[in-house]
Amino acid sequence: MSDSHDIFAATGVDAPEQPAPGAAQPYRVLARKYRPSKFSELIGQDAMVQTLGNAIKRDRLAHAFLMTGVRGVGKTSTARLIAKALNCIGEDGQGGPTIDPCGQCEPCRSIATGSFIDVIEMDAASHTGVDDVREIIEAVRYSSVSARYKIYIIDEVHMLSKNAFNALLKTLEEPPPHVKFIFATTEVHKVPITVLSRCQRFDLKRISAEQLSAHFGMIVGKEGVTAEQEALDLIAQAAEGSVRDGLSILDQAIAHADMDGDGEVKAAQIRDMLGLSDRGAVRRLFAKLLEGDSAALLDAIAEQYKIGVEPLSLMNGLLSLSHQVTLFKVGRASDPTLSDEARQQFSDWSEQLSYPVLHRLWQLLLKGYQEVQQAHLPREACEMALLRVLCATDMPDPGQLAKMLEERGPAPSPPCERESAAPPPVAEPVAQAAPAPVAASPAPSSGLPQQFTDAVKVVGRVSAVLESIMIADMRLVSFDPPHILFQPVRPIADIEIRKIADALKQETGQEWTICEGQGEARPSLVEQEQQARDAERQAILDAPMVKAAFEAFPDAILLEDDDPRPQESRSA
Numbered sequence: 411m412s413d414s415h416d417i418f419a420a421t422g423v424d425a426p427e428q429p430a431p432g433a434a435q436p437y438r439v440l441a442r443k444y445r446p447s448k449f450s451e452l453i454g455q456d457a458m459v460q461t462l463g464n465a466i467k468r469d470r471l472a473h474a475f476l477m478t479g480v481r482g483v484g485k486t487s488t489a490r491l492i493a494k495a496l497n498c499i500g501e502d503g504q505g506g507p508t509i510d511p512c513g514q515c516e517p518c519r520s521i522a523t524g525s526f527i528d529v530i531e532m533d534a535a536s537h538t539g540v541d542d543v544r545e546i547i548e549a550v551r552y553s554s555v556s557a558r559y560k561i562y563i564i565d566e567v568h569m570l571s572k573n574a575f576n577a578l579l580k581t582l583e584e585p586p587p588h589v590k591f592i593f594a595t596t597e598v599h600k601v602p603i604t605v606l607s608r609c610q611r612f613d614l615k616r617i618s619a620e621q622l623s624a625h626f627g628m629i630v631g632k633e634g635v636t637a638e639q640e641a642l643d644l645i646a647q648a649a650e651g652s653v654r655d656g657l658s659i660l661d662q663a664i665a666h667a668d669m670d671g672d673g674e675v676k677a678a679q680i681r682d683m684l685g686l687s688d689r690g691a692v693r694r695l696f697a698k699l700l701e702g703d704s705a706a707l708l709d710a711i712a713e714q715y716k717i718g719v720e721p722l723s724l725m726n727g728l729l730s731l732s733h734q735v736t737l738f739k740v741g742r743a744s745d746p747t748l749s750d751e752a753r754q755q756f757s758d759w760s761e762q763l764s765y766p767v768l769h770r771l772w773q774l775l776l777k778g779y780q781e782v783q784q785a786h787l788p789r790e791a792c793e794m795a796l797l798r799v800l801c802a803t804d805m806p807d808p809g810q811l812a813k814m815l816e817e818r819g820p821a822p823s824p825p826c827e828r829e830s831a832a833p834p835p836v837a838e839p840v841a842q843a844a845p846a847p848v849a850a851s852p853a854p855s856s857g858l859p860q861q862f863t864d865a866v867k868v869v870g871r872v873s874a875v876l877e878s879i880m881i882a883d884m885r886l887v888s889f890d891p892p893h894i895l896f897q898p899v900r901p902i903a904d905i906e907i908r909k910i911a912d913a914l915k916q917e918t919g920q921e922w923t924i925c926e927g928q929g930e931a932r933p934s935l936v937e938q939e940q941q942a943r944d945a946e947r948q949a950i951l952d953a954p955m956v957k958a959a960f961e962a963f964p965d966a967i968l969l970e971d972d973d974p975r976p977q978e979s980r981s982a
Contacts, residue, residue: 441657444629446487447522449495449509453625453653454617455484461612463509466495471507472610474582474591476567478598479614482654485594488614489563492592493529494521497557507558517557528557534569543574547581550589559590567593568600575602579948582608604944616651619643625653626660630675635664637675644680659684682718691719692727693755699728699771699800700759707800711793721792725779728796732775735759736768774799780904858891858918865894865914866935872913879906885931892920895927899934 446452449459465471475492477485491511498511498518511518520526530549532542546562554560564570570578582591582605593609595601617625623639623646630637645663649656660675666683667675691714698707714724737743739760743753763771778795785791859865862880870877883902887895892914907924914922933941950956951968960966 440629440661441654444657446484446491447513448511449491452484452488453621454615458612458614462492466507466509473585474609475593476606476609476611477592477594477614478611480616480652481596482652483614483617484653485614486565489592489594490521493561493563494518496559496561496590497521526557528554529561529563531563531565533565535566538569538571538574540571540573540577543570543577547577550581550586553588560588561590561592563592565594568595568597575605579604602944603941604948617653619646622646622649622653622656626656629660633664635667635673635675638677640677641675641680644677648684692731693752696728696731699796702800704797704800707796708793711796715789721782721788725775725782725792725795729775729779732768732772735763739765739768770802771799774802858920860891862886862889863935868917869910869913872916876906876910876913880910881935883934885934887927887929887931892922894922894924895929897926897931
């Protein structure tokens with residue numbers, strides 16, 4: 411018996427039980443348990459892995475890397491893998507940088523647990539200031555303790571303040587040879603251009619639903635759980651390209667399945683758990699829209715609402731379905747999870763519906779989705795939006811409408827006007843005179859603003875608030891008067907867009923179309939101004955005389971002169 415047991419025996423107190431060897435460890439969620447430990451386990455990022463592998467083999471390693479992409483695609487995991495690859499010494503302690511780290515040496519194991527002294531991880535969301543960056547700048551001068559490279563991993567780097575970014579620029583451009591920087595961000599557009607230009611950038615892609623479904627199937631096999639393929643497909647679709655989101659849902663689904671007793675993850679359970687609409691039910695609802703059966707449409711909505719399907723999820727399902735039908739029409743159907751019945755139905759719809767009808771259907775559903783998203787009464791908003799779609803299914807598109815008007819000629823006068831109007835006198839020359847000309851729409855297209863900045867000035871004459879929205883919150887995709895396509899810096903309310911369009915119409919006499927769209931967008935006017943200021947500041951810092959001054963006085967700072975008055979008019 412040990413001394414401790416003797417002590418407890420002497421005091422008459424029972425000794426506490428010692429934990430049995432191999433006792434169960436605390437549960438680790440799937441997202442942490444199956445985090446990639448080597449590059450071959452990264453899914454969907456083959457191009458990046460190949461580039462890094464070639465760079466390591468050729469000894470052409472950049473001094474700074476930037477990982478960008480949506481949540482859960484492996485940005486931080488990739489940063490740690492790069493740290494392993496650069497510092498791995500092999501099981502025999504003689505290895506060099508490799509794209510296939512051993513995972514057994516001290517650096518590999520310590521980096522995996524986050525305890526390696528020469529790999530410093532910093533969350534920029536909680537360390538945003540210049541003082542935090544100054545600590546890094548001071549520390550990079552010292553060599554690594556035991557590793558080949560000292561590596562700084564800064565997550566959510568876009569959260570750093572402007573001054574922090576500026577303080578980091580010089581060190582980032584010319585770091586010591588033993589230092590590497592790895593940045594990760596979900597909002598790369600918030601990272602200054604001056605920082606982006608100093609990094610080797612990797613855009614991590616969203617993971618396809620097919621790859622996610624196969625990955626989740628492998629994981630449930632390792633976990634000793636059975637799952638329906640349709641259930642895995644639903645989880646993969648709900649993950650929206652994020653491995654971490656999908657694994658979190660899968661974790662919840664496995665727990666939900668265990669409660670049912672049979673341990674199988676089923677598609678019906680996933681729909682109940684996430685409030686998803688049944689794809690078959692959505693197709694039936696879509697058919698009701700096309701048939702124009704309003705009573706059956708309302709009954710179908712009520713049935714889905716009764717079983718727990720959220721109206722927003724229903725609208726999302728209809729949007730996805732209309733997109734799939736359009737893909738079938740252009741011959742680009744690529745969803746392997748569709749059943750043969752669904753494929754045949756989509757094929758039939760794609761033959762029946764013309765492109766204008768499909769595009770109008772998409773626009774109406776998208777508008778309805780936005781209304782349901784903002785409504786205080788989501789179910790009622792969903793019903794009204796779908797009834798509007800139903801009423802618009804038989805409407806001719808603008809091209810057909812124009813052709814019909816041309817074929818029919820001018821519309822006849824209403825019966826009441828024809829009966830009350832006296833016949834025109836034949837002998838009077840005045841009666842044969844041409845009718846008074848109708849006022850033409852003012853401001854033809856040639857007189858419209860020809861530049862986006864001109865349109866901003868036009869709106870500024872009406873409202874300074876609307877002008878500020880166009881300056882700060884609109885990234886221009888295309889400007890083709892009277893059409894403006896943009897991407898928002900931050901969400902812009904529909905009413906603000908309408909007010910801007912009304913202001914342009916008021917000043918130009920022309921109806922304007924302003925909407926969000928996809929495509930390559932230019933920075934907003936505010937962002938362009940900021941980039942110009944940053945470039946001007948960097949030009950000053952790069953001047954030989956300024957460089958010499960900073961070398962002579964390392965603690966000096968560059969002050970910005972914001973006083974617009976001439977030098978001679980300022981007080982001493």
